[in-house]
Amino acid sequence: MSVGLATAAAAAPDPQQSAAVIGLAIAKVKATTNAERQKLVDLGLDVIDFSGTHAEVLLHGPADRARLAGGNWQVEVSDAADQLAAMTAERMVEAQREAARQADPTLASGLPSGRVSYRTLDEAEREMRELERRYPDKVKVFALSRKSLLGHTILGMEISSDVQTDSGEPVFLTTGLHHAREWPTLEFTMEFARDVLQSYATDSHIRKLVDSSRLVIVPAVNPDGYTMSRDLINEMKRKNCRVAAGQVPTWEQCAAADSRQLGVDLNRNYGAFWGGPGSSASPTAENHHGAAPYSEPEIAAMTDLLNSHQVVVAVNNHTPDARLLRAPASPLEPVPAEVALYDGLAQQLGAALGGWPTGPWPDVYYVASGVAEQEGLYANGTLGFTPELTPGHSGLERFHPQYQYVIDQYRGTGFYAGSSIRDALLIAWDAANDPRTHSILTGSAPRGIELTISKDVSVDSSPVERDGEMVVLPSDLRIESTMRVPDNGRFEWHVLPSLRQSQQSSTLLRESWVVSCRNPAGKIHRSVRVTIGRGETKAIDMSGCPAGPKKPIGSGR
16 A cells, blocks of 8 residues: 555554554565665665565664655555464464474475474574584584673584594684574574584585584574564564663563664674664664674674684675675775685675675675674685575565475575575585685694684774764774694694785785794793785794693594
């Protein structure tokens, strides 16, 4: 139905009115150009689709309607209540199927787990612990450095053939649920973990990867938001639970109806280029960037993870727009100095996903700032990517469609024939393991000792307004990780290059790593500076470090 938005927004809500006024509605907005689409995004509106001559905008309440009414848009609005009811009914059917599957294994899907329904957060975390118990030599469940806003421990998994030892392998990271309503992303990370472990004995490709590198998985970056969405308290929640800047909310405050539009978009809260185009200072905007770089504990925790794990390649899974994205994400960024390598890998991932549009955010999607790809590239040298998965659906269902589409997208079958996130993740993991994508330090040192590699860096926000002036906010970061020298006293350490992408130009900053060891009192005994580029191998001598433990550490690697 066509609606006069200015009139509807100004009217006092009537409890008897439909969800189109007091709750969720979908606006079909005439927008024929990318500039018009970007204008909708810049309003802080929840643009959920753009194709042909129109954009679909999810309206969360009267405030969104008022924003849209402020422009001269041609709009049709439809109530979303029926869609929500249908989706709730589908969840009930899926839950019944899952209960039947657990009683009868012949009803399993083609996924590694056999599941036929979306996991709850509790189910996912129990499964992570179960995998750790079943494969204790290959799986380590760990808590990220900080809890969520509501105090929930954010869990990750490391998978390697010698997972309890820091052996200096190259690292591949994949994540889910930066955005709460994008349920398939938790499924893909959990299924990939189970797939890798179940296939280790029979798949030589996977066995080689597990034996020579380390897989790190964070299935739920945004556990609070996911619980709100998955438990249908606020099913279309995208952001975290921040209600007021600098204040820790209660569960009740996050769940309250008048908090529905509040929160921080976690994929706008990273420090590099924070606060720039494609993000908003408005707490009700769907792309709200938060009060400061890394202001949200969930993103501070992810940053700590990146800074301590030498992540070579990262895939941050999202839904639902059939694209494969890489940096630059903002028009303020330079073309990456290593763009041929970076884009070459992007094109491989896009091909595995069925030939989806692939490239920088602004070229194939829209403008964004403070996203994971920017943080990884400019702070660490990580080659990061965002696949927009499970596309092809309309209305609210697009963010988490019927579970069969998760099954199809994982292996590239059925509805997504030729578009496999499993294949894309394996390509990305192969790339992380390829010496051309990272650097290698070799040398000798007393067996069993711990070596530390470190570097202090600074990343800048986009220019933001403070007290009436435009300023850039720097963030100082410590990049530091460790490895244990094998029993034979020879090490091969796969690290990120010390040369780092400039935020101002298509050049690499000539920085150096410091590799050090400590004496029994904890003081640095020896340190070596090394400058190394991507694809290079350099030898360093740490043989003058204090002797290590007398007993072997158990790994010959």
